[in-house]
Amino acid sequence: MSSHGDQARRRVTIHDLAAMRARGERFVMLTAYDANAASILDGLDVPVILVGDSLGMVVLGHDTTLPVTLEDMIHHARAVVRARPRALVVVDLPFGTYQRGPDQALESAVRVVKESGADAVKLEGGARAVPSVRALVAAGIPVMGHLGLTPQSVAQFGGFRVQGRDETAAATIVEDAVALAEAGAFATVLECVPATLAARVTAASSVPVIGIGAGADVDAQVLVWHDVLGLSAAPHPRFVRAYVDLRTVIADAITAFSDDVRDGTFPSAAESYGD
Numbered sequence: 001m002s003s004h005g006d007q008a009r010r011r012v013t014i015h016d017l018a019a020m021r022a023r024g025e026r027f028v029m030l031t032a033y034d035a036n037a038a039s040i041l042d043g044l045d046v047p048v049i050l051v052g053d054s055l056g057m058v059v060l061g062h063d064t065t066l067p068v069t070l071e072d073m074i075h076h077a078r079a080v081v082r083a084r085p086r087a088l089v090v091v092d093l094p095f096g097t098y099q100r101g102p103d104q105a106l107e108s109a110v111r112v113v114k115e116s117g118a119d120a121v122k123l124e125g126g127a128r129a130v131p132s133v134r135a136l137v138a139a140g141i142p143v144m145g146h147l148g149l150t151p152q153s154v155a156q157f158g159g160f161r162v163q164g165r166d167e168t169a170a171a172t173i174v175e176d177a178v179a180l181a182e183a184g185a186f187a188t189v190l191e192c193v194p195a196t197l198a199a200r201v202t203a204a205s206s207v208p209v210i211g212i213g214a215g216a217d218v219d220a221q222v223l224v225w226h227d228v229l230g231l232s233a234a235p236h237p238r239f240v241r242a243y244v245d246l247r248t249v250i251a252d253a254i255t256a257f258s259d260d261v262r263d264g265t266f267p268s269a270a271e272s273y274g275d
């Protein structure tokens with residue numbers, strides 16, 4: 001049975017993202033790592049939630065995403081899925097859980113989808129990831145690619161640096177984007193590349209390109225929850241725009257609470273139980 005209300009709650013699918021790109025409608029992807037954040041995003045016009053392995057840095061306190069485990073990802077993905085968001089939920093396969101090839105990638109992706117209830121997985125890399133993308137898609141698991149500054153390769157890059165600055169590297173990124181789409185990836189994240197290269201990739205790709213630090217000429221933009229809300233500590237990469245300074249808002253609130261406790265004005269009679 002279907003009603004107008006059910007239709008309004010229809011979950012976002014990978015086909016909706018393709019349709020948005022075809023209509024030239026830019027969309028947003030945001031990271032979330034818990035049910036509270038996912039419930040806030042629900043009802044807002046955010047069609048994709050990424051349970052990113054950035055959780056290693058913004059939630060778990062690591063310096064890079066490399067220590068994040070599959071169990072960490074499943075744990076946080078479950079929390080996001082429990083909020084029953086309308087958005088498509090995509091989960092990062094963390095470092096070491098797919099690099100051995102298609103068999104390992106499939107085993108990890110099946111665990112993520114089965115144990116968390118998420119819709120899709122994301123993995124990093126171009127040509128070298130293509131056999132794994134094919135294997136996952138053949139198994140019915142939607143896959144998002146990730147090119148440019150792929151944080152799991154930060155040591156190889158020598159730090160968090162802009163990628164694709166010379167023509168050889170730029171051409172490889174364009175070829176990789178085409179190869180990922182041909183292998184069946186439904187979208188590709190493009191991180192920290194010159195804006196002109198991002199425009200080239202977007203023109204060459206047959207699937208939505210979701211930029212982060214990739215300029216405006218892409219199909220969609222993604223930012224990390226803690227960055228967009230001003231929760232993460234400085235310094236930030238230049239592509240971050242914080243729309244609110246929640247670190248300060250929270251500090252002010254906690255200071256006010258502490259002051260109220262110290263001077264005895266919290267709790268009030270209304271905040272206490274009678275006999």
Ligand code: KIV
Nearest residue numbers: 031052053054189222
């Ligand atoms: O892990 C993550 O949050 C990501 C986004 C920055 C794209 O991969």
